[in-house]
Amino acid sequence: MFSEIEPVMEKYAGVPGSLITILQKTQDAYGYLSEDAIAYIAKRTGVPASKIYGVATFYTQFRLKPVGRYILMLCKGTACHVNGAAGIEEAVTEHLGIADGETTADGLFTLDVVACLGCCSLAPVMMVKGPDGEETYGSLTKAKVRSLLDEIAARETEAAS
Amino acid sequence: MRIVVGEGSCGVASGAKKTEAALAALLAERGGAAGDGSYSGITLEKAGCVGNCYLEPVVDVYGDDGGLAARYVRATEERAADILAGTADDLLISDEDAAFLSQQRRIVLRNAGLINPEKIEEYIAAGGYEALRKALTQMTPEEVIEEVKVAGLRGRGGAGFPTWFKWDAARNADAGGGAKYMVCNADEGDPGAFMDRSVLEGDPHAVLEGMAIGGYAIGAHEGVIYVRAEYPLAITRLEIAIAQAEEKGVLGKDIFGTGYDFSIRIKAGAGAFVCGEETALIASLEGERGMPRLKPPFPAQKGFWKQPTNINNVETFANVPFVIREGGAAFAAYGTEKSKGTKVFALAGKIAKGGLVEVPMGLPLRDVIFGIGGGIKAGRAFKAVQMGGPSGGCIPAALADTPVDYESITQTGAIVGSGGMIVMDEDTCMVDMARYFLDFTRKESCGKCNYCRVGTKRMLEILERITLGEGRDGDIELLEELAGKIKDGSLCGLGQTAPNPVLTTIRYFRNEYEDHIYNKHCTAHYCKALVTYAITDACVGCTKCARNCPTGAISGEVKKPHGIDQAKCVKCGKCEENCAFGAVLRD
Numbered sequence: 193m194f195s196e197i198e199p200v201m202e203k204y205a206g207v208p209g210s211l212i213t214i215l216q217k218t219q220d221a222y223g224y225l226s227e228d229a230i231a232y233i234a235k236r237t238g239v240p241a242s243k244i245y246g247v248a249t250f251y252t253q254f255r256l257k258p259v260g261r262y263i264l265m266l267c268k269g270t271a272c273h274v275n276g277a278a279g280i281e282e283a284v285t286e287h288l289g290i291a292d293g294e295t296t297a298d299g300l301f302t303l304d305v306v307a308c309l310g311c312c313s314l315a316p317v318m319m320v321k322g323p324d325g326e327e328t329y330g331s332l333t334k335a336k337v338r339s340l341l342d343e344i345a346a347r348e349t350e351a352a353s
Numbered sequence: 354m355r356i357v358v359g360e361g362s363c364g365v366a367s368g369a370k371k372t373e374a375a376l377a378a379l380l381a382e383r384g385g386a387a388g389d390g391s392y393s394g395i396t397l398e399k400a401g402c403v404g405n406c407y408l409e410p411v412v413d414v415y416g417d418d419g420g421l422a423a424r425y426v427r428a429t430e431e432r433a434a435d436i437l438a439g440t441a442d443d444l445l446i447s448d449e450d451a452a453f454l455s456q457q458r459r460i461v462l463r464n465a466g467l468i469n470p471e472k473i474e475e476y477i478a479a480g481g482y483e484a485l486r487k488a489l490t491q492m493t494p495e496e497v498i499e500e501v502k503v504a505g506l507r508g509r510g511g512a513g514f515p516t517w518f519k520w521d522a523a524r525n526a527d528a529g530g531g532a533k534y535m536v537c538n539a540d541e542g543d544p545g546a547f548m549d550r551s552v553l554e555g556d557p558h559a560v561l562e563g564m565a566i567g568g569y570a571i572g573a574h575e576g577v578i579y580v581r582a583e584y585p586l587a588i589t590r591l592e593i594a595i596a597q598a599e600e601k602g603v604l605g606k607d608i609f610g611t612g613y614d615f616s617i618r619i620k621a622g623a624g625a626f627v628c629g630e631e632t633a634l635i636a637s638l639e640g641e642r643g644m645p646r647l648k649p650p651f652p653a654q655k656g657f658w659k660q661p662t663n664i665n666n667v668e669t670f671a672n673v674p675f676v677i678r679e680g681g682a683a684f685a686a687y688g689t690e691k692s693k694g695t696k697v698f699a700l701a702g703k704i705a706k707g708g709l710v711e712v713p714m715g716l717p718l719r720d721v722i723f724g725i726g727g728g729i730k731a732g733r734a735f736k737a738v739q740m741g742g743p744s745g746g747c748i749p750a751a752l753a754d755t756p757v758d759y760e761s762i763t764q765t766g767a768i769v770g771s772g773g774m775i776v777m778d779e780d781t782c783m784v785d786m787a788r789y790f791l792d793f794t795r796k797e798s799c800g801k802c803n804y805c806r807v808g809t810k811r812m813l814e815i816l817e818r819i820t821l822g823e824g825r826d827g828d829i830e831l832l833e834e835l836a837g838k839i840k841d842g843s844l845c846g847l848g849q850t851a852p853n854p855v856l857t858t859i860r861y862f863r864n865e866y867e868d869h870i871y872n873k874h875c876t877a878h879y880c881k882a883l884v885t886y887a888i889t890d891a892c893v894g895c896t897k898c899a900r901n902c903p904t905g906a907i908s909g910e911v912k913k914p915h916g917i918d919q920a921k922c923v924k925c926g927k928c929e930e931n932c933a934f935g936a937v938l939r940d
């Protein structure tokens with residue numbers, strides 16, 4: 193168990209101040225921080241599980257629940273807000289039936305509302321983190337985002353069959 | 354011939370990678386590969402972003418003499434063949450768009466979009482690491498600090514604190530035989546700003562060089578860059594840059610044979626706005642919850658691992674090589690009496706030409722927004738510009754002649770901040786903007802101080818109520834009272850500045866608050882609960898709105914103007930979204 197993060201543990205377990213790095217690498221490997229993973233990190237690093245939980249819940253990057261195959265990082269930074277990000281969120285929510293932080297029943301999408309992806313001049317913006325890395329989409333409209341979601345879903349169905 | 358594709362995050366989001374791939378495939382087809390990425394004398398390169406994000410993807414073609422021969426804009430993959438064939442003249446940048454760049458004065462962005470950030474050779478060819486050599490071989494640390502003092506360089510991270518003063522304090526601090534640290538703040542927390550991202554993506558070595566010079570000045574041998582996790586490309590480019598700098602010997606042991614050692618590592622943030630604050634950033638570097646602590650002791654005395662630590666912003670560091678190479682006086686020649694040099698701004702929002710601009714301090718806001726940014730999108734009217742993000746404020750159109758320098762902007766109630774400039778037009782509701790920022794600070798408050806934790810929540814509740822049409826007489830005064838208390842009762846800059854967006858909007862747009870509270874009307878026709886929809890004479894009776902109305906509130910005969918039953922209307926906006934004739938009006 194947790195063999196994927198063994199190299200990380202070897203490198204960082206004994207280095208003070210590395211907890212956030214360890215949590216990041218663990219999340220990269222498993223998509224989220226499970227209770228078991230936190231217990232394992234506690235055992236390996238000697239940092240109490242309660243403290244790890246405290247750190248993990250402080251930072252928005254960390255997730256304690258499994259996520260979908262694609263994470264929809266929808267920007268609601270200032271530039272995106274001014275350019276109608278609320279409408280885009282509405283479109284995603286309606287189209288997929290999930291709110292911020294939730295995952296679709298088929299495990300395909302998780303909606304993650306973020307504050308600024310640094311592409312503000314293309315607002316409204318969404319970054320999609322999928323199995324093949326991340327891709328950023330700018331100048332979104334409700335129609336564009338709906339067809340993007342359909343495209344991904346269709347691609348996945350095709351790959352599955 | 355050299356072809357350069359601009360691949361900052363914004364370029365990539367606009368398809369720059371696909372353009373590059375298409376160009377590469379076409380060149381490969383032609384044959385003549387020389388094995389170094391060139392084909393029959395044509396090399397294909399990537400660069401960071403030149404800053405005119407609204408024109409992405411941008412492809413530059415350089416002639417054999419090294420000069421820029423052509424700049425193609427909106428160069429999508431479909432047009433790659435035309436660019437190679439020289440039949441893409443319609444994509445050549447217009448004189449008007451070229452003026453977006455020619456009106457700027459670039460010190461921080463001197464290399465961005467021009468050199469390949471993944472090749473240290475190009476940075477060196479552009480004069481890179483000369484300043485570090487000069488500092489290490491010809492200057493004492495005190496002389497370096499003196500030069501930065503002559504330059505009048507002030508921190509670009511928000512507070513505008515003199516850089517030399519911090520360096521001097523860190524230099525004189527007693528490390529008790531232990532280490533000192535040089536930290537780069539690349540957390541870029543202002544949601545709507547992207548200066549630091551562009552610098553890191555476009556010219557990472559400038560930041561490394563600035564850090565090494567600063568490290569030498571304060572007597573540090575270790576540098577750390579704290580980058581926000583949402584910037585994967587910046588992290589990748591920094592990793593490449595650090596590895597190349599070590600290989601070239603400009604970072605690491607015995608730099609330029611002077612015996613000075615300096616190494617840099619990257620630490621990725623984990624998504625917490627408050628970690629941009631120095632003491633919270635240090636707690637985060639140590640693997641803790643990022644909670645600020647009381648100052649003093651200042652980081653210069655007790656910082657990372659309780660050792661003397663200096664923290665500067667990305668842009669501050671990127672200025673340093675210029676200051677050392679060209680001299681402090683050359684830098685101080687730009688700007689105003691108290692705000693020297695240039696400042697990079699991220700122009701976004703309802704602006705016609707969004708992107709990165711670097712101008713001498715003291716230029717009037719109007720010149721930045723209208724002169725360079727081309728004014729407001731879609732011919733709407735300019736209402737306000739937000740500067741300083743959640744710690745800043747909204748400056749109204751009437752004050753558009755305010756010079757952009759630390760003192761003048763502070764007088765308006767906003768702050769220069771890190772450089773975010775969000776432009777707003779008549780359709781932006783100022784009460785909603787205040788609500789937006791309070792929602793942000795309420796979520797980002799670390800929870801340590803009661804006034805910040807509970808006070809921002811109470812302010813948000815009042816603002817939400819107002820935007821929902823449930824505002825009450827006395828709400829404005831209550832907001833002002835809470836604002837004062839939160840400012841006084843908070844330990845760090847987050848709480849101390851969180852009320853600013855509310856205070857500035859009340860100061861300049863009190864009428865909008867009153868319109869919401871007393872008339873139950875949103876001046877900008879934005880707040881959902883307060884708008885009413887109506888169908889005008891422009892309606893041709895296509896029935897599309899009626900078919901899309903979820904509550905059946907719209908009725909009318911085919912080819913005759915339709916009407917909305919206000920009692921049934923839930924204000925979802927579907928009719929407006931679906932009307933092709935602009936016949937649905939919001940009031």
Ligand SMILES: Cc1cc2nc3c(=O)[nH]c(=O)nc-3n(C[C@H](O)[C@H](O)[C@H](O)COP(=O)(O)O)c2cc1C
Pocket residue numbers: 507508509510511512513514516538539540541542543626627628629630631664665666667669771845846847
């Ligand atoms: C809540 C809060 C958030 C901040 N966020 C940032 C940030 O994202 N980037 C930054 O450079 N400075 C930020 N600062 C300012 C830093 O605390 C610090 O002043 C700055 O990094 C010092 O660098 P400078 O002197 O070069 O500006 C923030 C301050 C506060 C109070």
Ligand code: FES
Pocket residue numbers: 267268269270271272273307308309310311312313315316317544545546
């Ligand atoms: S505000 Fe959305 S990318 Fe910056």
